[in-house]
Structures are given as C-alpha cells and as structure tokens.
Amino acid sequence: MRSTRLALAAVVVSAGVSWAAAGNWPQWRGPLATGVSPEKDLPTRWAPGDLAWKAPLGGAGVSSPVVWGDRIFVTSQRGQGGLKPGVHPRLARDEQAASEKALAAAGEGGVTFLVEAFHRADGRRLWEYRLPAAGALPPVHDKHNLASPSAATDGERVYAWFGSGQVVALTTEGKLAWERNLATENGPFDINWGHASSPAVHGGLVYLLCFHDPASYLLAVDARSGKTRWKVDRPKGVRSYSTPVVVAGAAGPELIVNSTEGIHAYDPATGQALWQIAQPHNFAVPVPSFSDGILYTSRGYRSGPYMAIRTGGRGDVSATHVKWQVPTGAPYISSLLSYQGLVYMAGDNGIVTCIDAATGEKLWQERTGGLFSASPVAGDGKVYFMSETGETIVYQAGRQPRLLERNRTEGRIVASPAIADGRIYIRTDDALLAIGKARP
Numbered sequence: 096m097r098s099t100r101l102a103l104a105a106v107v108v109s110a111g112v113s114w115a116a117a118g119n120w121p122q123w124r125g126p127l128a129t130g131v132s133p134e135k136d137l138p139t140r141w142a143p144g145d146l147a148w149k150a151p152l153g154g155a156g157v158s159s160p161v162v163w164g165d166r167i168f169v170t171s172q173r174g175q176g177g178l179k180p181g182v183h184p185r186l187a188r189d190e191q192a193a194s195e196k197a198l199a200a201a202g203e204g205g206v207t208f209l210v211e212a213f214h215r216a217d218g219r220r221l222w223e224y225r226l227p228a229a230g231a232l233p234p235v236h237d238k239h240n241l242a243s244p245s246a247a248t249d250g251e252r253v254y255a256w257f258g259s260g261q262v263v264a265l266t267t268e269g270k271l272a273w274e275r276n277l278a279t280e281n282g283p284f285d286i287n288w289g290h291a292s293s294p295a296v297h298g299g300l301v302y303l304l305c306f307h308d309p310a311s312y313l314l315a316v317d318a319r320s321g322k323t324r325w326k327v328d329r330p331k332g333v334r335s336y337s338t339p340v341v342v343a344g345a346a347g348p349e350l351i352v353n354s355t356e357g358i359h360a361y362d363p364a365t366g367q368a369l370w371q372i373a374q375p376h377n378f379a380v381p382v383p384s385f386s387d388g389i390l391y392t393s394r395g396y397r398s399g400p401y402m403a404i405r406t407g408g409r410g411d412v413s414a415t416h417v418k419w420q421v422p423t424g425a426p427y428i429s430s431l432l433s434y435q436g437l438v439y440m441a442g443d444n445g446i447v448t449c450i451d452a453a454t455g456e457k458l459w460q461e462r463t464g465g466l467f468s469a470s471p472v473a474g475d476g477k478v479y480f481m482s483e484t485g486e487t488i489v490y491q492a493g494r495q496p497r498l499l500e501r502n503r504t505e506g507r508i509v510a511s512p513a514i515a516d517g518r519i520y521i522r523t524d525d526a527l528l529a530i531g532k533a534r535p
Contacts, residue, residue, distance in 0.1 A: 118516040118534070120162040122247040123293045124470060125514065128340040129384050130432050132474030132514035138531035139477060139489055140500045147518060147529040148218035154209045155201035155525050156242035157468075158293070162515040163248045166221065166267060169527055170255050171209045172242035173202035177234040179288060186427055186443035187466050194484050195466055196507055197237040198524055206232060208242060210255045210265060215516065218529060222269035228259050230278055235289030238468075238509065244293040244338075245510075247301070249318060254301050258290035262303065264321060273321035277303065282310040286334055291380075297341040297348070297363055300324055306335035306354050306379075313339065313352065315366060325366040329356070335379045336395070342385040344369075345407025351390060353379045358392060358404065370408040372417065374400075381430040381470075384438075389418060391433045391452065393425030397443070401425040403455060419455035424448070430470040434478060435492050441467035441480045447490065459496045463488050470511045472519075481508045481521065504528060 124130040154171030161168050187195045206228035212221040232241065241258030248254065252264045252272050260278025265271060278284045285308050292304040296318065303314045311329035316322060335354040341363050342349055349360040349369060357374040361367060380395035383404075393401035402420035404412070425431070425440060432439045437458070438450040445464040450457055465482030472479050473492060477499065480488040485504050491497035506523025513520040518531040 118162070119164070119250070120513040120515045121249065122161055122296060123159050123245040123338055124382065124430070124511060125472070127385065128295070128338075128382065129386065130430070130470055130472040130511070131434055132472065134514060134517060135475050136517060137475040137477060137514065138519060141502050141530050143503065143505055145530070146504075147531060147533070149529075150213050150218035150220065150527045152525050152527060153201075153211055153223055154207075154242065155198055155240065157198065157239045157509040157524070158242055158522070159245040159510040160513045160520045160522050160527060161246050161248055162215065162513050162520065163250050163267065165215045167213045167215055167513075167520060167527065168246045168248060168253050169211050169213070169522060170242045170244070170246050170257070171201065171211065172206060172240045172257075173209060174204050174206040175200040176206050176228075176232045176241055178237050179234040183236050183238070186468065191445060191464075191466065196483070198239055201525055206241065208255075208257045208261065210246065210253060210263070210269075212267070212269060213527060216533060218527065224263070224265055224269050224271070226257070226261060226263055228257070229261060229276060230259060231283065232259055233284050233286075233289060239289060239291070241289065243289065243291045247294045247296045249296050252318065254294045254296065254318070256294050256303060258284060260284045262294070262321070264301075264318070275316070275321055277305060277314070281305065281312065285309050286336070291336040293338040295339045295341060300363065302339045302350060302363070304335055304337070304339045304352060306333050308332055308334065313361065313366065315363075327361065327366045327368075329354070337379050338382050340382055340385070342390065342406060345388050345405065349406055351383050353381065353383065353392060353394065355379050358383070358390075360406070370410060370412045370416070372404065372413045373411065378427075380428045381426065384431050384433040386433040386452070389452070391431045391438050393431055393440070395427060397427050398423045399425045399427075401431060401440070403452065421455055426467065429467045432471045432473055432478065434473040435476075437492065437494065439471055439473070439478050441465075441471055443467060447480060447488070449494070449496070458494050461496050461498070468509045472512055472514055474514050479512065479519065481512060483507050483509055485523070487521070
C-alpha cells in the first residue's frame with residue numbers, strides 16, 4: 096500500500112513540473128529539485144579549450160541556468176548595488192581564504208536586472224529582458240548580488256525573482272506576462288546578507304519564500320496570472336535563504352521549507368501545515384534532497400547538523416520520523432545530494448564526504464581542496480562538485496572513493512550547474528559555459 100501511495104504521489108509531483116519532458120532542467124537543481132539527472136554518457140573530462148561554447152552574460156550574478164527545450168534562461172544584475180557594512184564572513188579558513196573572491200560588478204550606473212535566453216545548440220543570445228530595479232535596494236554580502244535567485248520555468252513562462260522583491264513572468268519569447276513587487280506589497284526585503292531563495296513551480300502555482308526580518312511569509316501565486324492563491328504567515332523574524340521544494344510525500348505532495356525555525360511541510364495546493372521538526376538555527380541555507388520517501392537535509396551554517404526524515408507525518412514528527420541524525424559536519428551553504436543509495440556533500444573546508452543513506456554512517460571522506468558554494472549534481476554514475484576556484488571535481492558514485500577527473504575552467508563558480516541533453520551547463524559570474532556533446 097505504501098509503495099502504491101508513493102508511486103501515485105510521484106506521478107502528481109512529476110506532472111506538476113513536467114519532469115517527463117526529455118532533456119529539461121526547469122528549476123534550481125533540476126526536474127525534481129534533487130540535483131540528479133537520468134541522462135547517460137555525460138562528460139567526465141574537459142579542459143578550457145574543450146567547451147562546446149561559451150556565451151558572455153549581460154550582467155553578473157550567481158543564479159543557476161535553467162533549461163527548457165532549445166533554450167537556456169539565466170538571470171543577472173547590471174550596475175552596482177549596496178554592500179552591507181562591516182566585515183563580511185567567509186566560507187574559507189586559513190590558507191584557503193586567499194582563494195575566496197567577491198563578485199565583481201558588471202556595468203555602471205543604476206541597477207538593472209536581466210533575464211537572458213540562449214540557444215542550447217550554439218549559445219547564441221535569443222533575447223534579453225531588462226527590469227529596472229525599483230525602490231530602496233537592500234545591501235548584500237559581497238559574494239553575491241540581487242540576482243542570486245535562479246529562474247524557474249514550466250515551458251510556458253519563465254519566472255524570475257530578484258532580491259529587491261520584484262518578480263516577473265515572461266513568455267519563452269521574452270514578453271512580459273505579469274509582474275509584482277513583493278517589497279511594495281508586503282514590506283521591505285530585509286534579510287542579513289541579502290535574499291537568495293529561488294521560485295519553485297508545481298501544479299500551476301509559483302511558490303515564493305519570503306522569510307525576512309520585517310515579515311515572514313510563504314506565498315503561492317497563480318502561474319498564469321500572478322494572482323495570490325494562498326499566503327502563510329510565519330512569526331516576524333523567521334528567516335530563510337533556502338528554496339522551497341515539492342516532493343512526493345508518503346501521503347501526497349509536500350512543500351518543504353528549511354528555515355531558522357526548523358523543517359516544515361505544507362500542502363502545496365492550500366498552504367495547510369502538515370508537519371514540522373522544531374530545531375532553531377541561525378542560518379537556514381541548504382535545500383533538502385529527496386529520494387524514495389526520505390528527505391536528506393542539512394540546516395546550514397558552519398558544520399551544522401544533517402539528517403534523514405521520513406515524509407508523510409502530521410504535527411511534530413521530531414520523535415517519530417527522523418530516521419537518523421548527525422549533529423555536526425554539514426556544509427554551510429551547499430545542499431546535500433542523494434544518489435543511488437548514498438548521500439554526498441562538499442564542505443566549505445574543501446572536504447568531500449559520502450554517507451550511507453540508510454544509516455547516516457560516514458563511508459568515506461577525502462580532502463580535495465576547493466571552495467564549495469555550489470550544490471553537487473549527479474548523473475550517469477558520476478557526481479560533480481563545482482568549486483569557486485573554477486574547478487569541477489568528478490567522482491565515480493560508490494561506497495569507495497574513486498576520483499575520476501579534476502577539470503579546470505576560467506571564472507569563479509558559485510552557481511549550481513544544470514544537466515540537459517547530454518551537456519553540463521556551468522554559470523560563472525559573467526559567462527555561461529556548455530560542456531559535452533549534444534544529443535543527435
């Protein structure tokens with residue numbers, strides 16, 4: 096009976112994001128927001144001269160590319176916004192700190208947000224949509240800007256959200272379908288170091304997580320019209336940098352949120368609270384990874400906890416649905432990856448770790464070096480770790496460490512990559528790279 100419910104829930108979730116459409120990577124971390132691709136024959140080795148193509152971006156940013164059909168969509172910012180005063184904390188420590196770089200500004204003058212579309216075959220720019228920044232702009236950490244949220248698409252429209260509170264829905268041809276300014280509607284966007292949550296799309300709704308100091312709320316808007324379908328308010332001061340994700344829960348679809356309160360699940364259709372694990376935390380950044388009815392999640396910040404949670408509960412499930420928990424060792428920013436019965440993570444200290452998904456037991460750990468803000472992705476039996484230094488470290492998936500390749504590209508990599516149609520698409524601060532051979 097349980098397997099039947101899971102199968103039905105999976106069908107519902109898959110239909111909501113058009114997961115079955117071949118070769119698409121429609122949101123941050125892919126079709127089911129897991130970072131896993133079903134594709135085969137993915138590239139293992141490349142050098143700077145082996146790129147299929149490289150396209151300059153009109154602005155700078157750290158959002159990830161998303162792919163639908165023959166188009167790749169990327170958001171950026173032109174012009175320099177404000178930086179938060181004081182010392183900006185770093186991921187790296189000791190000798191690695193020298194490799195950690197700030198995001199350079201692109202262009203001069205006032206701030207303008209960009210949504211660009213590129214042709215997947217050759218990287219030529221198909222269109223560019225410009226959105227002038229409105230209102231007082233929140234200051235940010237110098238490692239990102241107000242174009243940190245990744246776009247999302249359902250194949251009909253592209254949904255782009257910026258750290259000013261502005262949201263636009265564009266047709267895949269770059270025409271405006273609707274727009275909103277959540278800062279004007281609900282209060283200023285004010286979260287320490289700047290907004291980072293990306294939109295999520297499921298079942299004709301777009302989910303926007305606005306857990307900030309002045310106001311904390313989870314919003315679901317109609318994908319066609321942009322009108323609010325439901326809104327859940329949380330206590331003032333509840334914060335999150337994470338992105339909501341819809342998973343096929345044991346009793347139906349669940350919308351999962353990582354915040355400073357803990358882990359919460361909502362009904363994606365109504366916003367009704369389903370279950371929660373109360374676990375206060377200072378910086379909720381990573382997004383849970385989902386596989387076979389289990390959420391694998393960390394909370395964020397330096398060497399925080401990570402755990403496996405069974406879906407399908409109701410109310411406080413802290414004592415009933417936590418399969419295992421490890422109190423320390425998870426990455427600050429990068430999300431966990433669940434793949435083929437194992438969980439992988441890349442720490443801020445240049446260490447890659449493999450965990451048994453069933454037990455939480457550490458199977459292996461290797462010091463690779465590097466700075467990992469991007470979340471790992473996997474496919475074709477391989478796991479890809481992208482370092483800010485421009486290096487992609489490729490491991491064979493398995494219970495024993497097997498390093499396959501270390502690939503160097505030019506540019507800083509903070510954005511998580513996309514996998515589509517046999518290629519890996521990497522966004523550096525100011526360029527989009529295509530690696531691998533496209534499908535015939």
